[in-house]
Amino acid sequence: MSFFTSPQVQVSxxxxxxxxxxxxxxxxxxxxxxxxxHSRDESSLQAFLPDCVVFPKDTLQVSECMKxxxxxxxxxxxxxxxxxxxxGITAVKGGVCMDLSHMKQILSVNQEDFDCTVQPGVTRMMLxxxxxxxxxxxxxxxxxxxxxxxxAATSASGTNAVRxxxxxxxxxxxxxxLSNGDVLHSAGxxxxxxxxxxxxxxxxxxxxxxxxxxxxxxxxxxxxxxxxATLSAVCQFQSVQSAVDATVATLQxxxxxxxxxxxxDVQMKACINYSNLEGLQELSTLFLEFxxxxxxxxxxxxxxxxIVQLNEGSDFMYATEAEDRNKLWTARHxxxxxxxxxxxxxxxxxxxxxxxxxxxxxxxxxxxNDISKSSLLGPIVGHVGxxxxxxxxxxxxxDESERKIAKDLANRMAQRxxxxxxxxxxxxxxxxxxxxxxxxxxxxxxxxxxRSIKEALDPKGIMNPGKVFL
Amino acid sequence: MSFFTSPQVQVSxxxxxxxxxxxxxxxxxxxxxxxxxHSRDESSLQAFLPDCVVFPKDTLQVSECMKxxxxxxxxxxxxxxxxxxxxGITAVKGGVCMDLSHMKQILSVNQEDFDCTVQPGVTRMMLxxxxxxxxxxxxxxxxxxxxxxxxAATSASGTNAVRxxxxxxxxxxxxxxLSNGDVLHSAGxxxxxxxxxxxxxxxxxxxxxxxxxxxxxxxxxxxxxxxxATLSAVCQFQSVQSAVDATVATLQxxxxxxxxxxxxDVQMKACINYSNLEGLQELSTLFLEFxxxxxxxxxxxxxxxxIVQLNEGSDFMYATEAEDRNKLWTARHxxxxxxxxxxxxxxxxxxxxxxxxxxxxxxxxxxxNDISKSSLLGPIVGHVGxxxxxxxxxxxxxDESERKIAKDLANRMAQRxxxxxxxxxxxxxxxxxxxxxxxxxxxxxxxxxxRSIKEALDPKGIMNPGKVFL
Numbered sequence: 040m041s042f043f044t045s046p047q048v049q050v051s052x053x054x055x056x057x058x059x060x061x062x063x064x065x066x067x068x069x070x071x072x073x074x075x076x077h078s079r080d081e082s083s084l085q086a087f088l089p090d091c092v093v094f095p096k097d098t099l100q101v102s103e104c105m106k107x108x109x110x111x112x113x114x115x116x117x118x119x120x121x122x123x124x125x126x127g128i129t130a131v132k133g134g135v136c137m138d139l140s141h142m143k144q145i146l147s148v149n150q151e152d153f154d155c156t157v158q159p160g161v162t163r164m165m166l167x168x169x170x171x172x173x174x175x176x177x178x179x180x181x182x183x184x185x186x187x188x189x190x191a192a193t194s195a196s197g198t199n200a201v202r203x204x205x206x207x208x209x210x211x212x213x214x215x216x217l218s219n220g221d222v223l224h225s226a227g228x229x230x231x232x233x234x235x236x237x238x239x240x241x242x243x244x245x246x247x248x249x250x251x252x253x254x255x256x257x258x259x260x261x262x263x264x265x266x267x268a269t270l271s272a273v274c275q276f277q278s279v280q281s282a283v284d285a286t287v288a289t290l291q292x293x294x295x296x297x298x299x300x301x302x303x304d305v306q307m308k309a310c311i312n313y314s315n316l317e318g319l320q321e322l323s324t325l326f327l328e329f330x331x332x333x334x335x336x337x338x339x340x341x342x343x344x345x346i347v348q349l350n351e352g353s354d355f356m357y358a359t360e361a362e363d364r365n366k367l368w369t370a371r372h373x374x375x376x377x378x379x380x381x382x383x384x385x386x387x388x389x390x391x392x393x394x395x396x397x398x399x400x401x402x403x404x405x406x407x408n409d410i411s412k413s414s415l416l417g418p419i420v421g422h423v424g425x426x427x428x429x430x431x432x433x434x435x436x437x438d439e440s441e442r443k444i445a446k447d448l449a450n451r452m453a454q455r456x457x458x459x460x461x462x463x464x465x466x467x468x469x470x471x472x473x474x475x476x477x478x479x480x481x482x483x484x485x486x487x488x489x490r491s492i493k494e495a496l497d498p499k500g501i502m503n504p505g506k507v508f509l
Numbered sequence: 510m511s512f513f514t515s516p517q518v519q520v521s522x523x524x525x526x527x528x529x530x531x532x533x534x535x536x537x538x539x540x541x542x543x544x545x546x547h548s549r550d551e552s553s554l555q556a557f558l559p560d561c562v563v564f565p566k567d568t569l570q571v572s573e574c575m576k577x578x579x580x581x582x583x584x585x586x587x588x589x590x591x592x593x594x595x596x597g598i599t600a601v602k603g604g605v606c607m608d609l610s611h612m613k614q615i616l617s618v619n620q621e622d623f624d625c626t627v628q629p630g631v632t633r634m635m636l637x638x639x640x641x642x643x644x645x646x647x648x649x650x651x652x653x654x655x656x657x658x659x660x661a662a663t664s665a666s667g668t669n670a671v672r673x674x675x676x677x678x679x680x681x682x683x684x685x686x687l688s689n690g691d692v693l694h695s696a697g698x699x700x701x702x703x704x705x706x707x708x709x710x711x712x713x714x715x716x717x718x719x720x721x722x723x724x725x726x727x728x729x730x731x732x733x734x735x736x737x738a739t740l741s742a743v744c745q746f747q748s749v750q751s752a753v754d755a756t757v758a759t760l761q762x763x764x765x766x767x768x769x770x771x772x773x774d775v776q777m778k779a780c781i782n783y784s785n786l787e788g789l790q791e792l793s794t795l796f797l798e799f800x801x802x803x804x805x806x807x808x809x810x811x812x813x814x815x816i817v818q819l820n821e822g823s824d825f826m827y828a829t830e831a832e833d834r835n836k837l838w839t840a841r842h843x844x845x846x847x848x849x850x851x852x853x854x855x856x857x858x859x860x861x862x863x864x865x866x867x868x869x870x871x872x873x874x875x876x877x878n879d880i881s882k883s884s885l886l887g888p889i890v891g892h893v894g895x896x897x898x899x900x901x902x903x904x905x906x907x908d909e910s911e912r913k914i915a916k917d918l919a920n921r922m923a924q925r926x927x928x929x930x931x932x933x934x935x936x937x938x939x940x941x942x943x944x945x946x947x948x949x950x951x952x953x954x955x956x957x958x959x960r961s962i963k964e965a966l967d968p969k970g971i972m973n974p975g976k977v978f979l
Contacts, residue, residue, distance in 0.1 A: 152867050223955060227955055234675050234896075234936065235934065236938045237932045237933060237943075238717070238959050240710075244713070244962075291621060291623075292734075293734035394702060396703070426702055426703055460702070461700070465706060469708055477707055482698060492965055492966075494965065496958065
């Protein structure tokens with residue numbers, strides 16, 4: 040297929056032999072199908088095949104592999120579930136893809152301290168399923184069932200961030216294999232305190248580093264008690280502006296809302312069909328959730344209900360039973376796949392700007408107008424409580440003119456966000472798709488400073504090369 | 510006084526002349542009294558005089574001064590209010606102390622977005638006083654009225670961290686003048702989003718960097734709505750163990766408590782006298798605060814009241830009026846000065862360990878026993894909701910044997926914390942006092958990695974030399 044590019048093969052047979060010695064033959068593959076599977080994420084960005092894929096089973100093997108790659112100056116691309124959206128795992132310079140899915144142990148759950156430690160193959164759903172009996176949960180929830188260490192690498196968030204924070208606030212410690220094979224514990228080995236002032240915050244340097252500073256082989260995470268009561272609700276609006284105005288007013292009223300998600304009329308059309316949502320119309324919509332005691336969730340919902348009324352929204356449709364709530368939030372998490380189904384065969388170019396919340400109503404309205412004027416379908420979904428929203432621009436992957444239209448739309452959106460104190464990415468990261476925007480967002484000194492950190496930690500430039508930096 | 514040390518004078522008359530040119534003569538001082546005032550913080554650590562003190566009035570002047578210091582390889586020590594507790598501002602290698610107190614503008618308050626931007630001379634009380642009319646507040650509250658940028662540099666926290674987080678969670682962007690005079694905006698110029706995944710998290714790299722990576726000249730901070738209702742309460746216990754057990758049970762019950770502070774019998778003695786607290790006894794005590802609506806603070810207090818009863822604590826003494834609440838929390842914030850007053854002429858060696866909360870009861874009990882066996886007075890206060898507590902070891906600054914006893918106590922405490930997954934510093938930082946402990950806490954790879962970051966950002970080693978690293 041013309042869509043794939045296989046750069047020059049860089050991994051010598053000597054290196055393969057050495058990796059074999061560490062991993063055993065069954066845990067390294069140069070098969071086209073395996074390399075193909077590791078050549079792209081869920082975005083519409085170009086795929087690049089790694090030269091080989093390795094499947095280490097523990098940190099020691101990761102370290103031994105890194106030493107070989109370091110000695111041979113081979114690019115290394117850490118791979119979790121491949122569910123990223125900015126091309127973070129594409130092997131733009133070939134090299135060794137390090138698939139960590141065989142390391143899937145939950146190493147500890149400290150119920151009394153609300154923390155746990157997981158290996159990089161553990162996904163968010165695996166963890167929450169395992170935690171069920173403890174009364175605890177981990178709230179960060181990107182759409183996909185991503186690996187938790189991959190989520191750390193991408194600085195992921197999701198629908199619960201407005202109340203529980205993103206990966207930045209919820210990672211307490213990371214084990215990272217550095218480019219030379221050294222094993223770093225970002226907060227010191229075994230440390231799991233709720234706060235620390237011990238030296239530089241290396242934990243948060245690796246959160247969001249997108250594999251460019253090292254391979255995350257273990258994460259210690261904060262957990263939360265499952266709320267005593269949970270109340271979900273949906274309300275609909277005649278305009279984007281009203282829905283977003285209601286969101287901003289809710290935040291400004293200081294309601295400790297757990298989730299407040301916006302879906303525009305186009306996205307609602309997709310979700311109603313894809314997830315069989317009954318009783319809802321193709322209108323601007325908010326999905327809401329309240330966490331607390333029985334009394335407090337009702338009290339919160341009453342206040343927000345009044346705010347919604349003031350903004351000409353519909354009455355709340357409540358989902359109180361676990362089954363109804365699950366249906367609602369599964370629909371929200373499937374928004375990406377639902378959007379795809381609006382145009383079979385299409386791929387999605389996703390945008391991810393985040394702005395100060397007061398700027399939201401105007402930028403979403405402008406964005407919607409801009410998409411309407413184009414020839415593309417582009418549903419909008421947003422973690423509007425954080426000022427973050429996505430457009431899912433549906434393109435024919437074979438049609439370069441559509442790709443250009445989508446890129447131009449995305450660029451104009453990013454420019455609008457940057458102009459009002461926003462960022463080009465709230466939670467998807469930079470990858471290969473937004474490197475030019477990062478340069479603009481941070482300015483020259485910012486990029487230089489980041490680059491000097493990269494060079495200090497990865498002097499040979501072998502960690503996920505071609506990502507983040509132009 | 511023998512207690513002071515003035516290292517070799519390094520700042521040449523040529524450099525002084527150049528600094529004069531940037532600042533004007535009135536904003537640079539080599540007077541002994543001014544240097545003396547900038548030679549030590551509030552700790553009992555040895556003082557070191559800088560060669561001169563400069564008072565820039567804006568970022569441009571800071572940058573111009575840094576360029577001169579860079580060209581002449583002069584140590585630069587950023588200085589906020591000098592209220593640190595680990596010797597962070599002592600001029601151990603002489604050089605230029607950069608006192609930022611003349612930069613005291615609150616540059617913006619974005620009421621709708623719950624954020625503000627301040628210069629480095631603005632203290633937490635100045636900000637909160639200025640915010641009063643807006644209904645917003647900034648919750649991070651170390652004991653002293655520290656500067657907000659100094660608090661960022663030290664990764665400070667305080668009594669509200671259990672609910673609102675520390676500086677790490679509340680700084681959105683920093684302006685930093687780097688060692689070569691370049692001006693960095695850690696999240697890009699003017700950006701103030703609630704979340705971002707745009708490249709490395711440089712904001713949190715500078716939070717807690719203790720002046721060793723650059724001079725913080727501006728901070729953009731998250732603000733919060735002043736809660737509709739606030740309820741403060743005090744309860745007392747017959748043993749340390751009961752008070753701490755009640756704390757752990759409260760956290761494990763998922764109560765969104767705003768403050769939960771422990772004071773032992775010795776600290777209570779000091780506070781009762783120093784702050785005229787009536788109706789309280791010299792017993793292990795919890796100071797509590799609940800934030801929310803009228804109904805929710807009462808509901809929270811009821812649940813915690815039951816937990817306290819189960820742990821054989823006293824009934825709550827409530828402080829509902831603002832005046833009573835202020836008295837209570839002023840007493841808590843004055844704990845350090847109250848402790849001093851137990852032994853006039855003494856200085857305090859403070860400890861600052863933080864452990865997983867399940868480890869708190871045992872480590873506080875062990876610590877109290879250890880202090881009891883020594884010849885020193887050592888009140889204990891703790892942000893126990895974060896697993897963080899301080900002992901305030903009162904020593905005669907002229908008596909080396911007392912200093913040694915206190916240091917040995919502090920070291921044993923840190924060792925106990927490190928052995929159970931804790932850190933040697935929850936909020937005071939490393940400074941010069943805990944460099945050996947940092948090395949132990951992080952291990953060799955951790956220290957090497959931090960050092961490589963330091964070398965990348967400060968290649969000449971002029972930023973606050975002698976701090977953090979041995």
